[in-house]
Amino acid sequence: MTEFTPYSAILGGAFLGLAALLLLVLNGRVAGISGIIRGIFTAGDGAGSWRWFFLLGLVLAPLLAPSPVELPENIRVSWWLILPAGFLVGLGSALGAGCTSGHGICGIGRLSGRSLTATLTFMATAMLVVYLIRLLMA
């Protein structure tokens, strides 16, 4: 059970939008995290290093965050869900050319029909999976 947190959601969302926008306006790059990770292995010479720096920034964020902003203390999701989840997230984001950030923010943000379709599809699927899991566990 989590509380509805409208203010932190709006503030955090604005940070996400601003970070993605700045990366595009300044560097010309799309802030799709799965694409950035994949590009490390697939991008040609020299095009990979900005990706490492962006990911480093993500890892550093929790260390730089002011005190009320924290990571969840531990991941409660069980092992038998985490492992297939990781694999499916990797496979699906690579096949579908994007994840929550790439399609959900950057793609929809350019009014891309492809990204809107992908986002609605993965959200609906995820909602169905959560429904089924909670049904099974109840």
Add this chain to the structure above:
Amino acid sequence: MQLLISLCCGVLFGLGLMVSQMANPEKVLNFLDIGGRWDPSLLLVMASALLVYIPGYFLLVKRRTKPVAAESFYLPQKRQIDKPLLLGAVIFGSGWGLAGICPGPAVVNLSGGDVKIFAFIVLMLAGMRCSGFISRLKS
């Protein structure tokens, strides 16, 4: 310069994931649980991000021929809604629904040091690798 910009954008993006609590799998799972005790917070996260991104894209990016600190915009050119897109989205959605973790939050949670996150990322990289095999089989 580009590297410094990437680093700063990464930090800001990471802070956004933390402040919005996208980095918390339980928050995500409760957002996805529309049939249960639905927590709509993440809908506001997305709306707010788009409220910044969309006007910024049309006012700043569309009017420029190249970015401020780089040679060109690297934007996806594909427009067609094809099978890999839909199949990928369904697979991605199933994984996201199982654990409530997508790639960004996974990376941000690395510094929390939880072994489960490391395992998630290793499996995620393996999944990305396998997509190459699938595409090659088809072609």
